[in-house]
Amino acid sequence: MKLNDLSEKLDLKAQTRIFDREISGVYISDMVSDVIANAKAGNLLVTVQIHNNVIAAANLVDIAGIVVTQGKAPAEDVVKMAEKAEITLFTTEMNRWQMATQLYEAGIR
Amino acid sequence: MTAADEVLLRERFRITGSDFEHGGEVSARIKSILKEIGIPVEAIRRLSIANFEAEMNVVMYADEATLTLEVFSNAVRVEVADRGPGIPDVEKAMEPGFSTATEEMRARGFGAGLGLPNIERNTDEFVIESEVGTGTTLRYRVSWS
Numbered sequence: 001m002k003l004n005d006l007s008e009k010l011d012l013k014a015q016t017r018i019f020d021r022e023i024s025g026v027y028i029s030d031m032v033s034d035v036i037a038n039a040k041a042g043n044l045l046v047t048v049q050i051h052n053n054v055i056a057a058a059n060l061v062d063i064a065g066i067v068v069t070q071g072k073a074p075a076e077d078v079v080k081m082a083e084k085a086e087i088t089l090f091t092t093e094m095n096r097w098q099m100a101t102q103l104y105e106a107g108i109r
Numbered sequence: 110m111t112a113a114d115e116v117l118l119r120e121r122f123r124i125t126g127s128d129f130e131h132g133g134e135v136s137a138r139i140k141s142i143l144k145e146i147g148i149p150v151e152a153i154r155r156l157s158i159a160n161f162e163a164e165m166n167v168v169m170y171a172d173e174a175t176l177t178l179e180v181f182s183n184a185v186r187v188e189v190a191d192r193g194p195g196i197p198d199v200e201k202a203m204e205p206g207f208s209t210a211t212e213e214m215r216a217r218g219f220g221a222g223l224g225l226p227n228i229e230r231n232t233d234e235f236v237i238e239s240e241v242g243t244g245t246t247l248r249y250r251v252s253w254s
Contacts, residue, residue, distance in 0.1 A: 030218050031218050031219075031221045031223070032165075032217070032218040032219055033162065033218075033219065033221050033223035033224055033227055034221065034223065035218075036157075036158050036161055036162070036227070037158055037223065037227045037230070037231075041154075049217070049218040051129075051217055052129075052130060052131075052132070052133070053129060053132045053133050053165065053217065053218075053219075054218065055133075056132065056133020056134065056136065056137060056161070057133060057161055059133075059137060060133070060136055060137065060140055060157040060158070060160075060161055061154060061157065061158070
């Protein structure tokens with residue numbers, strides 16, 4: 001599924017442009033070392049952890065997009081960094097579990 | 110000297126301690142260099158994981174470090190030599206789950222005690238030398254056929 005289709009199906013607020021990329025799966029974690037070691041290229045990362053080191057890690061392993069949950073607002077420089085790395089950054093009021101179930105129901109398996 | 114031993118590229122990078130704002134940028138620059146050279150994707154992924162962990166360790170614990178990248182025809186070697194507090198018990202530091210991270214680092218999603226184990230898991234050779242009060246040097250290699 002494309003990031004664009006996902007944002008239409010779910011109630012996500014895009015903080016960056018929505019880049020034309022396919023999502024290959026989902027990884028949910030708040031530990032940076034876990035994300036970089038285990039998330040796969042093309043994954044959508046669901047996390048509450050949002051700062052520039054997370055964007056750097058996500059970029060290094062080619063994560064397609066990030067959903068920041070629980071209404072957390074990423075700082076402006078973090079949004080800029082994601083934009084530059086062509087990582088689509090979404091925010092949502094949902095928690096990680098709610099997000100996970102919705103992603104599953106949207107057809108991301 | 111055989112062709113495999115020949116250094117195709119050697120480049121040095123500076124990493125600054127406590128500079129969380131730029132933590133990960135050296136790893137990102139190295140990734141683009143390796144991509145441009147045409148190193149296999151899986152080797153780049155493994156190197157990127159190791160480089161990021163090594164870089165963040167310098168940012169979190171050391172004063173500064175020099176990362177030396179050496180590219181060969183079928184391997185990449187990296188040395189990260191820092192000026193810093195050193196590691197009193199290297200064996201303990203290698204244990205998954207062991208961490209000396211502060212609350213602040215943990216709040217940023219670090220300090221799970223996965224850094225050095227991640228480097229070991231993603232490299233074909235990994236050596237740590239450390240002297241308390243002087244610094245730590247990491248050397249690792251990723252090869253491909």
